[in-house]
Amino acid sequence: MNCSKCNEPLPAQAKFCPKYGAAIPVLAYYSGLDFSSLIAKLTLNFTGRAWVFDEIERWLANPSGAGLFLLTGEQGD
Numbered sequence: 001m002n003c004s005k006c007n008e009p010l011p012a013q014a015k016f017c018p019k020y021g022a023a024i025p026v027l028a029y030y031s032g033l034d035f036s037s038l039i040a041k042l043t044l045n046f047t048g049r050a051w052v053f054d055e056i057e058r059w060l061a062n063p064s065g066a067g068l069f070l071l072t073g074e075q076g077d
Helices: 026-031 036-042 050-061
Strands: none
Touching: none
């Protein structure tokens, strides 16, 4: 099986990709099925969520900022 993020081969029964730092999907681990190509296809345009955490950190660091941080998004995103 290959990692769904970096596409590097993983050791048998791997639960974690050491190169990318990502957990291997639980269903793939327990079922022995390889969903890496489907996951790669469905996450092709996924860019991560680092921007969200950057914004939250910026908001938390501003003591005179707004008292509420509203985060919205479509389901599954």
